[in-house]
Amino acid sequence: MGIQAGIPIIVKLDNGIEISTIKSEDSLIDVDACAQIKKTNLFNELYSYFLEKCKERGITCIWGFTWARNSLLRLGFQIPFVAGQALIVLRPNKGYRLLSHLNPHNKRSELIRIGMLTALSFSYGLIKRLIIRIHKLPSFEKGVLDNTELVEKIMENQIGSVFIKQDYAFLKWRLCDNPYPLHYEIYNFHMDSRLVAQIVTSLHPNGQGFIEQALISYEIKGTTAIKMVHSVVNELYNRGASLVRVLTFSHNSVNIREKAIIKSSGFFTLDRGMCFIYLPLVNSSSVLPEGFILSRLYTQGHC
Helix, strand or coil: EEEEEEEEEEEEEECCEEEEEEEEEEECCHHHHHHHCCCCHHHHHHHHHHHHHHHHCCCEEEEEEECHHHHHHHCEEEEEEEEEEEEECCCHHHHHHHCCCCCCCHHHHHHHHHHHHHHHHHHHHHHHHHCCCCCCCEEECCCCCCCCCHHHHHHCCCCCCCEECCCCHHHEEEEEECCCEEEEEEEEEECEEEEEEEEEECCCCCCCCEEEEECCCCCCHHHHHHHHHHHHHHHHCCCCCCCEEEEEECCCCCHHHHHHHHHHCCEEECCCCCCCEEEECCCCCCHHHHHHHHCCHHHCCCC
């Protein structure tokens, strides 16, 4: 009658401690079966059982993303902030078709707004890409590469940071073994043989590209960081991307910096996005939702 799933995720705190968390996944309820036996609270029963099992495993907190905020609020979840989006259109005609088909029920007025957004994003991105030329970039290589040391350096700039432990095993599981039809590339930028930036991209067969995550050391300043983003956008364009999307956040200093770099690179930013949900299972002030340094790698990985 119902299924509730969660993915065990190890996260690291800014003091180096590793803790166990659960990323909440979709709830599947057979509403017809519930109607036949007059059961009205199956979701609550299902999630209560799920929480019991999480506590038995020593899980510190449950987190995730959702559009169905009210159901989870009734279960005691917090919604401390909402994600934003950033968009750059590279091929306006194909980009418009992709955006307009995200919702098959768009009305004429909504299609007009999508057309205006497409034109604005394409023009803004083109101007930015013409102004800032890509040259004298740190060398980069492609491939799965443990980023834990880079993340530790970035976390020094945000008290109370929380970040998924993205060692080789995690990145291989999340990117190489992902069942969705996305082709991932990881760009590792080095300086003096040190990893100073890692940008993960994906491309759907329909031409929709994503910057999944942009980890850029604080020693990389201004224009150089923007050039790094430009370089991976150009790579996506050369591979056939019609547009590129980014999930953005503004709840801590690290994510605010990333959003500023993305915007300065020619992306048009939008506020509307999914809700971030959070439920602590133990009384602890060491893990707060505002400390999560988030990216699209924290989602399931589909479009």
